[in-house]
Amino acid sequence: MNRSPGLRSESIRRQNLSTVLTSVHREGASSRSDLVKRTGLTRSSMGDLVSELTRLGFVVEAAPPPDGSPGRPSPIVQADASGNVVMGIDLMVDSVGVTADGLGGQRLHSARRYRPRSRVGLDETVAMAVELVDQIRADIDGARVHAIGVAVPGMVRRSDQRMVLAPNLGWPETDLKQLFKSRLDFDGNVLVGNEADLGALAESRRGVAAGLNHVIYLSGEVGIGGGIIADGRLLRGRDGLAGEAGHIPVNLDGRQCRCGAIGCLETEVGEETLLQRAGLSSDGGREAVDELITAARAGDPSVQEALSAHAHWLAVGLATLVNLFDTDAVVLGGLLGDLLPSIASELEPALKQRLLPAQADTPVLAAAFGIDACGVGAAEMAWDSVLDDPLRPDRQR
Amino acid sequence: MNRSPGLRSESIRRQNLSTVLTSVHREGASSRSDLVKRTGLTRSSMGDLVSELTRLGFVVEAAPPPDGSPGRPSPIVQADASGNVVMGIDLMVDSVGVTADGLGGQRLHSARRYRPRSRVGLDETVAMAVELVDQIRADIDGARVHAIGVAVPGMVRRSDQRMVLAPNLGWPETDLKQLFKSRLDFDGNVLVGNEADLGALAESRRGVAAGLNHVIYLSGEVGIGGGIIADGRLLRGRDGLAGEAGHIPVNLDGRQCRCGAIGCLETEVGEETLLQRAGLSSDGGREAVDELITAARAGDPSVQEALSAHAHWLAVGLATLVNLFDTDAVVLGGLLGDLLPSIASELEPALKQRLLPAQADTPVLAAAFGIDACGVGAAEMAWDSVLDDPLRPDRQR
DNA sequence: TTGAGTATGTGCAACTGTCCTACAAATTAT
DNA sequence: ATAATTTGTAGGACAGTTGCACATACTCAA
DSSP, X not given: OOOOOOOOHHHHHHHHHHHHHHHHHHHOOEEHXXXXXXXXXXXXXXXXXXXXXXHTTSEEEEOOOOOSOSSOOOOEEEXXXXXXXXXXXXXXXXXXXXXXXXXXXXXXXXXXXXXXXSOOOHHHHHHHHHHHHHHHXXXXXXXXXXXXXXXXXXXXXXXXXXXXXXXXTTBOXXXXXXXXXXXXXXXXXXXEEEHHHHHHHHHHHTSTTTTOSSEEEEXXXXXXXXXXXXXXXXXXXXXXXXXXXXXXXXXXXXXXXXXXXXXXXXXXXXXXXXXXXXXXXXXXXXXXXXXXHHHHHHTOHHHHHHHHHHHHHHHHHHHHHHHHHOOSXXXXXXXXXXXXXXXXXXXXXXXXXXXXXXXXXXXXXXXXXXXXXXXXXHHHHHHHHHHTOTTOGGGTO | OOOOOOOOHHHHHHHHHHHHHHHHHHHOOEEHHHHHHHHOOOHHHHHHHHHHHHHTTSEEEEOOOOOSOSSOOOOEEEEOTTTEEEEEEEEOSSEEEEEEXXXXXXXXXXXXXXXXXXXXXXXXXXXXXXXXXXXXXXXXXXXXXXXXXXXXXXXXXXXXXXXXEBTTTTBOOBOHHHHHHHHHTXXXXXXXXXXXXXXXXXXXXXXXXXXXXXXXXXXXXXXXXXXXXXXXXXXXXXXXXTTOXXXXXXXXXXXXXXXXXXXXXXXXXXXXXXXXXXTSOTTOHHHHHHHXXXXXXXXXXXXXXXXXXXXXXXXXXXXXXXXXXXXXXXXXXXXXXXXXXXXXXXXXXXXXXXXXXXXXXOOEEEOSOSTTHHHHHHHHHHHHHHHTOTTOGGXXX
């Protein structure tokens, strides 16, 4: 049973500071009087809260631009983006990216290093990430790095944040949180999340689904990953594996999936199958897919047929998800997002035909973020841990 | 965006009263000192809170039984079940049930009226329910009826709680909340919920999945309904239609479903299809199903074949749900629960074969509540609205 | 330029609710 | 009986918000 603990006076303060700071981070700078309207607090309290956030170094107040309305102008409260950052690390199969995002969501620095898609060891990959982090950390000297978010293409257990399975990397179960904490000599919070979950978070917070509280996100990289936003929050499930949409069965007569089952969504709309269906070498990677898209535009019939099959099975999988989750939108990222323009005309009717009337108008959108999605999501996850309690002891200094 | 409003001093009191009262309701009577340990509040505060709840008439303190331990005995705080009730109304296709449950979950009264399954009009059905409610209300004179929960086999829109679709009843879109409020002359809160959602709530709060925070509930009545408990709360989705598992596609070569799509789960494992597969008249209702189960036990081959098909398609549907939601358990209610003993031996391997390794051990359980599930869930929903804020103005008197 | 009108920030007392400390009360063990 | 232990209680301290009065900074119009 989830039990809410007893609240004391200070809980109020924490919660109210969190509310104000979260508003500034998510919705951007706003005047004090706007904050008063949004929260329902009094001017006195808001004055107190804002001055505490200023004292803590999170926000600065600025003179408002004259807006022609009568009355005393209310100062603009804005995030101190350059003084407060979180870092995002995303470990992908063929590259490693590191970002530094300021409070408010502004991207300050980013770096990515590519490498051959052949399997790369855990140690090497972490070393690569650590190097990039240190490089960026040098550039932002003076800013507080509040937390670090890590995105991995593997399953992350909810209870201890250990990565328990990374099929596309071949890594063993690992405590990435501790690993990065020690290798980076970082005493703030390190949070680890699944690639697709963080992609979902990114798109629903700052991407094409910004502001929507119910979103299905499906990302096609080497496999198919999924993330669900329900009531504005990530659906995690018992162990944090909820939303793993790659392994719902769609084609009972389909191919054998790595997971042991038959005809999983991942098997039918994964990169490998697409290339095979088009008669191309199945390990051509992203370049091969780009070629394929070009060929489809040029009218290559066997390629078009492959895309048709792709659209068909994707529609079947999406029908399940849309009927089941009742969302505001579906967002397709990675390979699936790239493919969407080429298959939308087939996908949409095939999907609609399988949807309940109430869900028939659910839009299918291409992701706004490309390769950066996980990094943005990792940063948002990191920010959440900071904004939840701006007073947390290790942030007082 | 979901924004938390500003908190004031009284918010603390509300929240703490809610925590204490909810604990007494969900986990039963407990000593004041146990409540102190659970909540982390001080003895002083707990004294204050309990005395306010006593003043409000929700709880009574009783002398504790001597337990042989040293120290001053701590009084037992227990729910005043006979003084505080909610009522549950469940509108089913072939019966209408009404219950009165005391605070703490104790069933005080219940009544059910059966009727032929032929379609029965909205007005008649409501009149029947009203009659039963009035009858029970007379029996519990003196107790406060805090709220009334209504379970319907239809889709209930989240924003306004209107019932928007009732395929098995043939009713038009209806504001059941207002309808019952006026017909019952009841000025408390009336809450309307979907049958399967409330079944899920019942089983996860007080049934076979009591205490589990992540549950898939599938109920087979005339159609197939589904409800998902995620993080201890009902998954509702944008409009409250999430978890409608009856309409996920499972058999692409299957039968045409009422919803327009092909091979929905409901079409493959609904009562009608089961009876047809067994070569029986498809409108035999529940008695026919009971006969069918008996025949299967006796070894009738055509019936066993029908059950095999049933198990197969149920496994396909459940595989999707289990892989997608990552739950502690699956609970089958209604027809599906009755069938479980007869098909478990086929269902379990067929399911396991399609599950991710991490989900392979998810248990499939038969519901603890039979026909009462929705009533219990409706009452829990009603209690939630009360316990969320024991100080709500209309409860002060 | 000045004064009225308006919206907003600020200081301070009042209020709410919890915490803390000391003490009283109720039980068991010696 | 008396000590030890645990729990309830009373009252002041503490934290945080509200509400009010007043100061402040702007627009508008004469």
